[in-house]
Amino acid sequence: MYTQALVTSELVSTVLALVLAYLFLRAYRLTRSSYLLGLPTGFLLLGSSYVFLGASLVFESNVALSEQFLWLRLITQSYGFAFIAFTYYFSSKTERATKHFLSVISFASAITILLFFVALIVAPPFPELPSINVVDECFRIGNLVFLGYVIYHVVKRLESSHEPISGLWAPTAFSLLWLGQYSSLIWEIDASETAFVFAHAARLASLALFIRIYYSSGRVRR
């Protein structure tokens, strides 16, 4: 029952992340600014990280396989947050400055993820890999840094916006995503049940809020 609820939560998160990736891809089609490709890529990677987490729960009985899925989740999730943070970083730069740099980052990331995927799935397990729990904490701290930068950037951009923007939905959504990561970190440290439940709830709420931003921005004033 407990596992079923968690798998459902991962499934819903995956669907929401994929919807967001599609919406951001549509936004990219409008401006054709290469830096905007970071958002669909980021949310696609986040979506795949939820799939890997769900898979690790489904194959819980097979410890080795479950741990491999957790490794994949770790890498894809951090890359996802990194892509989102880079998108915000490049959004204040000129198009020319971002073009090649982003291509290089994307290519390098794709190669890294692919190599990691091949290494974990095709090759036998590596006994020298450090404990997933220790690495997970380090990666989560990195995720918090990425998300912290995004929140700072969004607030700064909304403050300096030429037009008044109603509501601070985007900073709220990113803050919830940040709180989700923070709660997961707390759960890793003290195994608090409340932190674990809050981490899932905050993540789901943030993803749903991003979709709400898209639909509410359809009601534009003329």
Place this chain on the structure above:
Amino acid sequence: MKVEKRSKLQIYFDILQLLCEKTEEGDRPCPTRIAHKANLPYDRFRSCLDQLVQLGMVSRGEGKLVVTRKGLEYVEWHRRMNSFLKHMGLLS
């Protein structure tokens, strides 16, 4: 001050929006004035307009420029995406 180069889609949107504004005001859209307001040289404006006509977003009926349903949908979609990106803190 450095001015950002507009994308082709942004130029199409600017032209369509100006045509919509003129139509809403009840004016007959004058190509020279639209080109001036869209900040485009006239020859460039003509080629963009030809493209918009080819795409079925603008029609030339009785020497009058009219934004079609497809054109209106494009304007609406562009506004929505722009607003979305602004709300996300990606555009100022």
